[in-house]
Amino acid sequence: MSLMIKTEKLKFSYNKENILKGIDLDFYKGDFIGIIGPNGSGKSTLLKNLSRSLKADSGSVYLDNKVLAEYSSVKLAKKLAVVPQDSQVNFNFNVYDIIMMGRHPYQKRWSKTSDKDKKIVREVMQVTDTLKLKEKNINALSGGERQRVIIARALAQKPEVLLLDEPTSSLDINYQGEIYDLLKYLNKNLELTIITVSHDLNLTAQYCEKLLLIKSGKIFASGSAEEVLTKSNIKEVYNTEVLIKKNPLSNRPFITLIPSANLQENKKNKDFRIHIIAGGGTTKNFLADLVSLGYQITLGVLNIGDADWQLARELGLEMVEADPFENINEDEVKQNKEMISKADLIILTNLPFGHGNLANLKILEEFPEKNKILLNNIEIEKRDYTKGKAELIWNKLLEADNIYLLAEKENLFSEIKRLEKSEMESEL
Amino acid sequence: MDKKYRISLIYLITILIVLALGIISLLLGSSYIPAADVFAFLSGTQEISRTSAIILAEIRLPRIILSFIVGAGLAAAGTVFQGVIRNPMVDPYIIGISAGAGTGVMLALLLGIEIVFWNFSAVPAFAFLGALLTVFLVYNLAKVGNKLPVLTFLLAGVAVSFILNSVMSFLMVIRTENLQQIVYWLMGSLAGSDWAAIKMILPYFIIGMVVIIYYLKDLNIILLGEESAGHLGVNVEKVKIILLGAASLITASVVSVSGSIGFIGLVVPHIARMIIGPDHRKLMPLAVLLGGAFLLITDSLARTIMAPLELPVGIITAMVGGPYFIYLLRRKTKDIW
Known part of the structure; x- marks a missing residue:
């Protein structure tokens, strides 16, 4: 593939403030590139340097080797x-005239519009689906229509x-998809090299083949969406906690903000460890919230591929893993014990018990001194598939006085807070 | 086809109106000349009285032609300014260019410069210099970073106008004894029209118009915004300087014979744009015709309303233009022209 745009040590400053601090990049013919970065990182300035709207202070830009x-x-x-x-146009040109200006x-200067001009304008109107707008006034269009006209031009x-x-x-959102679908079509079918600046990480990740992450005037990361959009990169560039999943439709990373993770008070990591015994997606209602509240969370034992395992992995939590659909073995039980012994609190979710994971319940008997929260919004009889063995252990656990039975998620947080507080007081 | 037909029709009607206005204006004046004599004079078929012939040929006709040129020139300059600034609130009068040209003229007269080579009188050249300096000054005063906010542009223009007008008044007061003349000139008047004035400004007017016509298509693209125009292959800075220079030249030539007549450059381009749309290749000829027609009407009014006393035509154009300016300011569909 041949080089289309190249910059070398590109620097640009505005009012004595350095906006671009030495950018080196190579874009190739047919690339579809998304330049992302926080506000004020210099991404738009970079684009303007590439389009010659702004002239660099030093360094050079090459377009097609020139x-x-x-x-x-x-x-x-x-x-x-x-x-x-x-793309606001303050004068009442019609769509056709605007596109013809392209x-x-x-x-x-004085020649009439040639047949070739007319043919090309017709083509681009077809591609951008603006033919039906031909006679319309540019100011009578919706935002999405106007953007398509400007792209046609x-x-x-x-x-x-x-x-x-x-x-x-x-x-x-509907026009966003429309515009990016169009760009993708142009990139694939007309081999147009496309470079777009956007602050929408997800949109960029879904469509662009290559991403360039800019942080305060420098390239922080570049490469595929998977390589650039990682939890740690985003934490470092945007200073925010996110959850990164895969969009099942595009198989590209999809970023979700973790609610309330960014409240200053919650950002402090708490010195309170919670070990969660779960499975079958029973943590999905509260796990991310607990993480965002700053608790140290561990899990175990979870089968690889289980819904809780997946969530814990996305959140980057420490856990004991077992092979998919396999019974929990002794080695894993041992690891689990080590983790539990470090915990200040154990939470047992309302997971169903079978012979394969009974060890997860049994293990609790070995830690009578630890506080335990048992979630039972589904009664134990209904999720016991071990012919009463699980129920027996469960009932025995309930005899202790450091056991808290809970049914509501809201109560869970207040209960944890209460236990955390009493723990801190006892330490003092 | 329909569209082309419509545009031709608009031009045809406008030209007929201009001709009709010209003939009507020939009929108007402090001394009565019967219509039959006017038509006889125009067709040249019949002898008319010597006095009537002189009044028509040496007083009324040059005045009509000059008022058409002045109106056309101000409208053309206004169209260019509105296009380059991308806002129809500007015209040569409001942004101080007329005052700049006027100051130039005053200086030329004060210094006693009467150099004339071939057909070029130095007076419009001085006016041009004054106009150019003013454009440059106002433009740079109003510029904020890379942007040219219309409001600051207008305010800078008004401020510079104030200063230049007082400079002009001062120069006139210390120099001339005839106060009425000063007032008339400051307000804009065509009372001094003769063939010599036409001969003096015509070359400058034509040069300015040719340059403007040459760059009309670029001006269309500049309407999309300077950055967009740049991306479409227009050398924006160069075209802007050339167009502002040409519009200043026309304004200067016009001001050097008529003083500063306001608001034609504001009202006419805007009305023309409403009739024919923003494409300057169609807009400019119409604005020129309408501008000429507008000043023909207002000058006829100035001559006749209080006859035999003659009003400065600038009073009438300001009476029409001022309210129009307020209307533009208060419009509901803001920012779309």
Whole structure:
């Protein structure tokens, strides 16, 4: 693949403030690139340097192996088109006239619009589905329609590279998908090199082949969505806790904010360890919340592939793992014991018990001194598949006085808080 | 086809209106000349009285032609300014260019410069210099970073106008004895029209118009925003300087004969845009025709309303233009023209 855009030690400052602090990048023909980064990281400034709207202080930009500054404005317009962030047009041109303006670099000053111009404009209108808007006034269009018209105008330039600055930032979700689907089509079918700046990590991750993460004027990470959008990268660049899953439709990473994880008070890690015995997705209602509250969480023993195992992994928690659908073996029980012995509190979820995981229940008998919270919003008889063995252990556990039976999630948090408090007091 | 037909029709009607206005204006004046004589004069078929012939040929006709040129020029300049600034609230008068040109003229007269080579008089050249300096000054005063906010542009223009107007008044007071003349010139008047004035400004007017016409298509693209225009292959900075220069030249040439007549450059381009749309290749000819027509009407009014006393035409254009400016300011569909 041939090199399309290259920068070397690109630096740019505005009002004596360094915005870009030495950017080296290589974009190839046919790339579909998403430039992401927090507000003020310099991502839009980078794009403007690539489009020559801004001139770098030092370093160089090459477009198709030629120094960008050496292109004449007309030559550049034939090679590279830009869809700006603000596409508002304050004058009442109709859609056709606006798109025809994309042919400007090819037209002589006094020649009439050629048949070729008309043909190309018709083509780009077909691709962008703007034919039916032809006679409409640009100001009578919805945001999504107007953006498609502006993209059509850019395509009428017959460029090899298309730069877009936040193309969907002011659009509703349906138009966002529409625009990115169109970009993907253009990238795949017309081999257009596309570079888009966006603050929407998920949208970028779903569509762009390569991501460039910018942090305060420098490239922090680049590569595929999987390589760039990791929990630790996002923590470092955006200073926020997120959950990263896979979008089942695109198999690309999908980022979810962890609610309340970013409240300053909750950010402090607590010195209170909780060991959770679970399985079958019984933690999904509270696990992320507990993590975000700053508790040290461990789990065990969980079968690999189990819903709770998956969630714990996404949250990056320590746990004892067992092979899928296998009974828990002695070695795993031993590891589990080690973890439990470090815990200040044990939570047993309302998981069903079979012969394979009975060890998870039995193990509790060995820690009579530890506080235990037992969730029982489903009665034990209904989830005992061991012909009463589990129920027997359960009932024996209930005889102790450091056992707390709970049915509601809300009570769980207040109970944990209460136990944490009494624990702290006893230590003092 | 329908669209082209409509545009031709608009032009045809406008041209007919201009011609009709010209003929009506020939009929108007402090001394009565019968309509039959006017038509005889125009067709040249019949002898008319010597006095009537002189009044028509040496007083009324040059005034009509000059008022058309002045109106057309101000409208053309206004169209260019509105396009480059991308806002129809600007015109050469409001942003101080007329005042700049006027100051230039005053300086030329004060210094006693009467150099004329070929057909070029130095007076419009001084006006041009004054106008250019003012554009440059206002433009840079109003610029905030990379942007040119319309409001600051207007305010900077108004402020510079104030200063220049007082400079002009001062120069006139210390120099001339005839106060009425000062007032008329400051308010804008065509009372001094003759063939010499037309000869003086026509070359500058034509040069300015040719340059503007050459860059009309670029001006369309600049309407999309300067950055977008740049991405479409327009050398924005260059085109802007050339267009502002040409519009200043036209304003300067016009001001050097008529003083500063306000608001034509504001009202006419906007009305023309409402009729024919924002495409400058169609808009500019219409604005020129309508501008000429507008000043023909207002100047006829100025001559006749209080006859035999003649009002400065600037009073009438301001009476029409001021309220129009307020209307633009208070419009509901903001920012779309």
